Amino acid sequence: MPTMNAKYISIFVTTDCDLGCSYCYAQQGRDDNVIDVEFAKVAIDDFFSKYPHRGIRFQGGGEPTLRLNAMRDILDYSRNKWGEVNVELQTHGAFDKETLKWIKDNVNIVWVSHDGLPDVQNIHRPDMQGGKTNLIVESNIKRLIESGITVGIRCCITTLNVDRQVEIVDYLSSLGVKTIYGDNIFSTDANEYMNHLYSVPSWQDYTEGFIKAKKRAKKIGVFYGSWLTVNFHSETTHNCSSCIPYPRLTTDGYVSSCDVTSLGKDGPDIFIYGKWNSNTKQINYNKKQSVILNSRSLENLDRCKHCSIGPYCAGSCAGKVYLKTGSLFTMDHETCKATKKLAHYLPLGMGKEEHEIEHP
Ligand code: SF4
Ligand code: SF4
Known part of the structure; x- marks a missing residue:
């Protein structure tokens, strides 16, 4: 989740995913829809015309690397028309060698979801059959770092790892990782059944574990952050780019301003401020909604x-x-x-x- 300074257009590439993470907020919308590339092209033109930023972020809903062709088409178009673009990718990290190569050739910053320790990763983030994912994800993290890609880890904190945040910093550091965000999960209607093995940690346990891990991280030259601290480094009027608003394109043709609305049909509608019209090949922006969002x-x-x-x-x-x-x-x-x-x-x-x- 970005701060106000995250200068890119985001694209929810697909609702498809091949892992079975039990806390996933997108699990109720899981199918195999893919972003309409024509929609993405028009939205990129709109965004790049309005702002000087040249950044694209590919993310879930589902797992973006399951639809390399869509990302390839979007980047080919953007680079041909607008020149070099900074590319950011959020991924589960459980991809094959061909995908690894594509990422190395095309992406500047990769955010891998890994929950910090092998045993926790395998409970939180198994594959669809319940199998372990830590080995392939950790291997890909190391390969990406070795090739010079900037890698950050998104680590979900539950009752399973809330007291092990120092251990998380040490373990991920041993893989070569320099940037970790350890974010406590929160319950929503979409994930609240989760898994009988863990639940949402208390804010007290989370912050106590975070402070210890932060100290450890500083000592060993690693950055450990939280969604709660993203604006601690400098003053801001808005918490994040959702209240500018900056676009996030959904696979069902909406422009959302927030990661929590990854499908227009599911909402919450409050973050929707545009809709793709496939007949006119234009996006109809709702200026009134933009003003409401910006007023937060x-x-x-x-x-x-x-x-x-x-x-x-x-x-x-x-x-x-x-x-x-x-x-x-x-x-x-x-x-x-x-x-x-x-x-x-x-x-x-x-x-x-x-x-x-x-x-x-
Ligand atoms: S408002 Fe939305 S986009 Fe911004 S940090 Fe929160 S979830 Fe992420
Ligand atoms: S800005 Fe608002 S939410 Fe943030 S710490 Fe202050 S009172 Fe709480």
């Missing part, structure tokens, strides 16, 4: 505007706050307490730490 700024958040760390949080993640409270213009109490606790221990406004890349 610190000055319009009554519960946050006088907060002492307000400029380093700006109301926290709009998507999660909306899912938990049903409103964009409020805050979630537990998230707020966790953010304040981390802000008490971590320096604010100190500039970026070495190795940091923006939260995916």
Whole structure:
């Protein structure tokens, strides 16, 4: 999930996936839809015409590398028309050699989902038959790093690994990883049955484990971050790019501003501000909705505007706050307490730490 400085258009490439992660928020929408490449081309032209950024991020819903042809077509078009583009990919990391080669040739930053320790990875993120995935994912992480690609790890924190965050930093560091985001999972209607082996950790356990891991990471030259700390390095008016809004294209033809709305038909609708028209080959943008999204700024958040760390949080993640409270213009109490606790221990406004890349 990006901060406001993440300057790219995002594309939910497909709803298809070949892993069976039990906490996956997209699991109820799982099928084999693929992004309409014509839609993506028009949206890229719109975005690149409006902003100077030349960045494309491929992500889930499902697993983008299952549809290399769609990504290939989109990048060929973008590079021919707009020149060099910075490419970011979010992947489960369980791909074959051909895919590995394509990534090496085409992608600048790869975010691999790995839950920090082999035993946890294999419980959280098995394949469809329940088989282990740690070996192939860890092998691909090492191959990517060896080839000079910037690799960050997205690590989901549950009750299984919440007390093992120091161990996670050490283990991933031993694979050559320099950037890790350890994010506590939260329950939604889509994933709340999860797995009997684990559940959502308390914010107290999460922040305690995070602070210890942060210290360890600093000591060994690794960046360890959280979705709660993404704005700690400098002041902001908006929590993330969803409230600019920047586009995320869904496989069912909508322009969403937030990762939590990866399918227009499933919503939440509040983050939808455009719709592809395949007859006219145009995107109809909803300007009124863009204005509403953009107005989620610190000055319009009554519960946050006088907060002492307000400029380093700006109301926290709009998507999660909306899912938990049903409103964009409020805050979630537990998230707020966790953010304040981390802000008490971590320096604010100190500039970026070495190795940091923006939260995916
Ligand atoms: S508001 Fe949406 S896009 Fe932004 S950090 Fe939250 S989930 Fe991610
Ligand atoms: S820490 Fe809490 S009150 Fe302060 S800006 Fe964040 S959500 Fe709002």
